[in-house]
Amino acid sequence: MFDKLYGYVKKWVSEICHILELIAAIFVFIAVVIALLALIPHVSELWQNRADTGAMLEFIEQVFVVVIGVEFIKMLCRPTADNVLETIIFLVARHMIVVTTTTPVDDLISTISIVLLCFVRRYLKEHRLKDKMREEDWRRLEEADESGITE
Numbered sequence: 001m002f003d004k005l006y007g008y009v010k011k012w013v014s015e016i017c018h019i020l021e022l023i024a025a026i027f028v029f030i031a032v033v034i035a036l037l038a039l040i041p042h043v044s045e046l047w048q049n050r051a052d053t054g055a056m057l058e059f060i061e062q063v064f065v066v067v068i069g070v071e072f073i074k075m076l077c078r079p080t081a082d083n084v085l086e087t088i089i090f091l092v093a094r095h096m097i098v099v100t101t102t103t104p105v106d107d108l109i110s111t112i113s114i115v116l117l118c119f120v121r122r123y124l125k126e127h128r129l130k131d132k133m134r135e136e137d138w139r140r141l142e143e144a145d146e147s148g149i150t151e
Helices: 002-048 053-077 081-098 104-147
Strands: none
Touching: 002 053, 053 081, 081 104
């Protein structure tokens, strides 16, 4: 009886957490739309100050805020390893580009971080592809066994 109650409560709490994540994603989505609309005046500022590199850095910072917000929404809606890694890659890239007070060591560490994250992402994709291929091979073998066909 305790196991049934525990399972029910666990499922109920899990559903509530999922709903709360979706509500948070909706709020972040609204914030991203507002930030995206706020980019419009920055485009005209960038055009007026196109010779100033500071204006470009400020614009890129605003764009990164929107991009990271979009990645965060994807991560909330579909919390996969790919989405988490993409979000972290954009965060590190933003730090590399926008923060102007970094040392060469900071830049090196950020670059190595992005490279490592890309390798991890590629490894995970290849691993999932191999798993999918294995599943398809097993399915074909099972179908062949059921139909009596031997390879």
